[in-house]
Amino acid sequence: MMKLVIALMLGLALGLPANAGTLTEQDLTTARELRERALECDGGFEIVADLTRRIGPRMAGTEADARAVEWAVELLQEIGFDRVWLEPVTFNTWHREFERVTVSAPGVAEQELVTLALGFTPATPAGGIEAELVMFDDLAALEAAAPEDVEGRVVFIRNRMERSRDGSGYGPAVQARSRGPQVASEKGALAMLIRSIGTSTNRFAHTGMTRFDTASRAIPAVAISNPDADQLERIFSLGGPVSVQVEVGAEYTEPYTSHNVIAEITGAESPEKIVALGAHLDSWDVGTGAIDDGAGIAIITEAARLILDLDERPRRSIQVIYFAAEEIGLLGGRAWAEKHHENFENYQLGAESDFGAGPVYEIAARVADEAWPVIEAIQRELEPLGIELGGREASGGPDFIPSLPYGLAVVDLKQDGTEYFDYHHTENDTLDKIDPEDLAQNAAAYAVLAWLAAQSPIDFGSGPQLIEELQ
């Protein structure tokens, strides 16, 4: 506390805003060193290059998932974290075999579309499903449709995701994927096609999860690429009936136990207090999971590695958490919240990097009022990276969402996602889509955040009381 008082006095004496004094000059100097060192290093890029090279796609519950966990433990031990351990996450999973969709119409030759079955979609009966295709503008139009216009048919929802820096086009569009098949099924549809929830104009289908209330409601559902969706619209514009044949091979698999992988830099003063940086280790079964989320793994690991390289240990502990099974329902994040939420008062923050490798442009934080000046002070050290101060709404990233109801304080380092949804959940998510300089900027931002959050004289306010405070 004395340090804080002195720092505040120094701040005043120097004419700085009072809240800059919440961190010592030494802490700020170290933060600046970390920032500059991160920008000069390509250690992060080497991490994601090695992960994608050695493991490639690593869908939760596969052999590659297990190999990825082994790879992670080896990497984290080699880097020299003080502790590395596993926490089990058990789940049922799903395995894609194939998908084949062909379309035809009067005056239109039969053509195969580029497709990917959605995650956890059931297989079609042998020989597939052949039916008339009926097109809807969006989920609302399907919801408004009379069941007799849907029953016995295959539904196509054509809504297109809009491109934006913050990825805000995803939320409205993804409803067609997450809820569309259930709604179609309720009205008697035999199967479902959606325009991919993605912005690529290349011929890649974007997979992702869909959900059914009950197994008996489940119908085969596939995403088609944007060019194929355009093609379907042009075929519909001829005005005649459109026929489709849908074949999906897929199976549900036995319960599998994967692991959240956690590594810690043990704090020097308050080792029980924790700054938690997250990313997820699993990927979809297509692509090599470079931007989703090899990039996040690389960013948080490189940030922590730079802190490990310092001559001093941080006051609080810093943990990197490689979450398991994010893609199939935030399962690693849920398991982690369940296991740790009773200790959340010791967690300074959760911050997950899971939005590719575009540069960070803004910091937002869901923290107690008294901690906000520290966030403002951290932002000032992020400013040279082009990072502005955002607001007090934050989610912490997908795997920390299950922790929000328990009051975990969270920070978002918001990345430019303009191109993220060109690659997200596609075969085209490969290493070459990552710009090493942007990746280094991310590592710099996480290093500054982690260090200063660990050094902060003020706790960020995690715990049940945060829910009330911010309501």
Add this chain to the structure above:
Amino acid sequence: MMKLVIALMLGLALGLPANAGTLTEQDLTTARELRERALECDGGFEIVADLTRRIGPRMAGTEADARAVEWAVELLQEIGFDRVWLEPVTFNTWHREFERVTVSAPGVAEQELVTLALGFTPATPAGGIEAELVMFDDLAALEAAAPEDVEGRVVFIRNRMERSRDGSGYGPAVQARSRGPQVASEKGALAMLIRSIGTSTNRFAHTGMTRFDTASRAIPAVAISNPDADQLERIFSLGGPVSVQVEVGAEYTEPYTSHNVIAEITGAESPEKIVALGAHLDSWDVGTGAIDDGAGIAIITEAARLILDLDERPRRSIQVIYFAAEEIGLLGGRAWAEKHHENFENYQLGAESDFGAGPVYEIAARVADEAWPVIEAIQRELEPLGIELGGREASGGPDFIPSLPYGLAVVDLKQDGTEYFDYHHTENDTLDKIDPEDLAQNAAAYAVLAWLAAQSPIDFGSGPQLIEELQ
């Protein structure tokens, strides 16, 4: 001839270069009208949109090939050409069933690569071929290799095509595809992988033809996408042995007869003399053949349609030729040369559009000396389209190459191909890759060329004597 003299005198009187006088002011005025009208029309885009929508991929020898020929006859008759007819082209063809290539190495999980079998590649034995993979920088390195370093292995050539406006990176790189498998086979290789001959950084493999001297030399050969080739290089950089499993399903099919489709605007003064515009109707079996070569079909057809819309008929006839089976060996172009070469003295020129839909930037022509001033005059009318005067070397486009030994005069309207090899021979060759404005610029250029070549008072010099003249 009197017209020419008057035109020359007018030209001199107006202070114009003498050769401008080889065409009448009325002809030049009409050319300008055609040019402006073409830029305002989207008729070309509608043609390629309809072809790709109704037929989609149309590999030579498939049912879709036959449907494309029907589509073409209907379109050309509907547009109102004076004559539309078919000329048979018979060939053996090949049918892709599937390809599957997986790679593994010590410390590297088994990963499937994005691949396409090369055209006319044989199937692997059931269960595929499993062997060590050996990497070469380029075809020359493979040629220099000792047979004992190749025998019993699978060869990978990693050479990368360079991007350029004129597509000149294609020729050197494509040797790995066209000759590589034969060379590998001679040294005892079991199968071959090549880095795709294409510039895309997206995960698309580029197919294309390969050739073997004898059927007994044939080995399975597949192209892998650029990101996958990068991945292979990274796996090789680990230094250990790399294993590959290659499975290809494919079959050779029975002789099939397709057709060159020809439509004519019959000339008013010299109907036996012909300006021949070409494009090819077939495509590869992946993609929808939008840029290769639906664009060319659209460009030449729209150019001719605009001329048909004039109040007057051209002096010479103008023919549009939709060549068959270009992709599998210029088979329509060969058949056409064989059938028509004895009449080449009546052919003013051949000019094929087969390089996508990028804008034309240059005109080059292989014509008799005395006709060159007409080419210069035509270029002046193309100048407002951004088209410069090139040289006197030209090929006329792939399907006119078999006609060159017979002395056909040819003109190249050279297109900007900077992006062409991002899509060429891939699943990603779809309508959205065509810019309607660029397509219209192409149609404008072909309309001006066809009209003025048809009106030219000077023959371009086709026939055996052209070979000698230009030697």
